[in-house]
Amino acid sequence: MAERRVPIAGRYTEQEVALAARNRGMPLEALRYDVTPAGLHYLLIHFDIASTDEALWRLEVQGCVQHALSIAMAELKAMPARTLRVTLECAGNGRGQVSPRYPSVPWLEEGVSTAEWTGVPLAAVLGRAGLAPAAKEAVFHGADRGIDRGVEHDFARSLGVAEVMDESVLLAYAMNGAPLPPQHGAPLRLIVPGWYGMASVKWLQRIEVLDHAFDGLQQTGSYHFRTSTLDPGVPCRRIRVNSAILPPGIPDFYTRRRTLGAGTISVQGRAWSGEAPIRRVEFAIDGHWQEAQVQAPAATHAWQAWSFEWRAEPGEHELASRATDALGNVQPLDPVWDLGGFGNNSVHRLRVTVL
Ligand SMILES: Nc1nc2c(c(=O)[nH]1)N[C@H]1C(S)=C(S)[C@@H](COP(=O)(O)O)O[C@H]1N2
Ligand SMILES: [Mo]
Numbered sequence: 001m002a003e004r005r006v007p008i009a010g011r012y013t014e015q016e017v018a019l020a021a022r023n024r025g026m027p028l029e030a031l032r033y034d035v036t037p038a039g040l041h042y043l044l045i046h047f048d049i050a051s052t053d054e055a056l057w058r059l060e061v062q063g064c065v066q067h068a069l070s071i072a073m074a075e076l077k078a079m080p081a082r083t084l085r086v087t088l089e090c091a092g093n094g095r096g097q098v099s100p101r102y103p104s105v106p107w108l109e110e111g112v113s114t115a116e117w118t119g120v121p122l123a124a125v126l127g128r129a130g131l132a133p134a135a136k137e138a139v140f141h142g143a144d145r146g147i148d149r150g151v152e153h154d155f156a157r158s159l160g161v162a163e164v165m166d167e168s169v170l171l172a173y174a175m176n177g178a179p180l181p182p183q184h185g186a187p188l189r190l191i192v193p194g195w196y197g198m199a200s201v202k203w204l205q206r207i208e209v210l211d212h213a214f215d216g217l218q219q220t221g222s223y224h225f226r227t228s229t230l231d232p233g234v235p236c237r238r239i240r241v242n243s244a245i246l247p248p249g250i251p252d253f254y255t256r257r258r259t260l261g262a263g264t265i266s267v268q269g270r271a272w273s274g275e276a277p278i279r280r281v282e283f284a285i286d287g288h289w290q291e292a293q294v295q296a297p298a299a300t301h302a303w304q305a306w307s308f309e310w311r312a313e314p315g316e317h318e319l320a321s322r323a324t325d326a327l328g329n330v331q332p333l334d335p336v337w338d339l340g341g342f343g344n345n346s347v348h349r350l351r352v353t354v355l
Pocket of ligand 2: 044089090091092197198
């Protein structure tokens with residue numbers, strides 16, 4: 001049961017290609033938008049997009065609570081709402097760059113996006129239910145069900161009682177000012193700002209408060225940084241500091257290598273961290289690092305824009321960006337290998353030809 005897949009060296013498999021086509025990334029040119037248009041936001045769907053009916057949907061709150069609740073969507077939408085701009089990143093972003101790699105979605109750089117989510121603070125709903133003194137964790141169950149490594153389960157994740165009371169955790173029903181699209185969790189999803197995407201459970205239909213730690217497959221069997229199959233690992237939680245370059249010039253269709261004309265160009269990009277604001281972004285041309293200009297955060301949990309004036313000279317060049325957050329976390333120059341391919345926040349590198 002729950003036997004781990006064997007790491008892969010070499011060519012991508014048909015299964016990985018199918019996963020990549022289903023769970024598509026944000027095209028890097030969409031780094032130009034402060035808020036990613038909903039149709040360009042990256043997607044990660046483990047099983048199937050759940051079939052849901054908003055008119056019949058109820059959010060159940062059960063377990064170690066004073067009053068169990070069953071809330072209709074209309075009732076939830078009548079409660080005071082908040083809108084937050086939040087950068088989500090898949091914990092597996094960058095997995096496709098490491099070798100051997102774990103058999104899963106082979107993200108390169110594109111498993112990241114930013115949206116404006118509107119909903120009710122989770123704390124308000126849990127306040128109505130009242131956590132019992134023994135409450136330890138809340139488990140969030142999606143309506144999507146499937147089998148992974150032989151184990152049938154709902155997609156479900158938990159948070160600790162301190163984390164669920166954070167006012168920025170939302171029960172969201174709108175994205176970028178429009179109703180949540182099916183692929184992003186309609187009619188209701190959790191948004192956990194600052195955390196890797198797996199915490200933000202989509203098609204949320206049940207919150208179960210436990211007096212012990214949740215041990216579901218998506219909680220303990222996955223989303224851990226592990227150095228070997230025997231390593232119990234460290235849970236993936238907050239998004240590691242990271243950055244990306246908005247690719248300048250024009251791409252080659254097949255290799256995506258960029259071509260641009262010589263002269264001064266303003267190279268743009270984004271940087272983010274779930275731990276703290278971005279303090280610094282460095283930009284390298286052929287390994288020579290210089291300071292980029294970083295904009296102040298537009299929102300606590302949203303990526304920050306950066307730019308660098310580059311006097312591009314003819315030839316073949318490698319561009320790279322490296323962010324540092326206010327806690328001093330800095331991106332590694334090369335991927336740090338992880339068994340599950342999680343948390344690869346190594347610097348973004350881009351090869352360009354200047355004519
Ligand atoms: N119910 C459910 N919630 C889920 C998932 C899922 O497969 N099922 N995938 C998670 C993962 S791993 C990520 S990265 C984010 C992606 O959210 P998005 O598809 O809206 O970008 O959703 C999370 N919530
Ligand atoms: Mo993810």
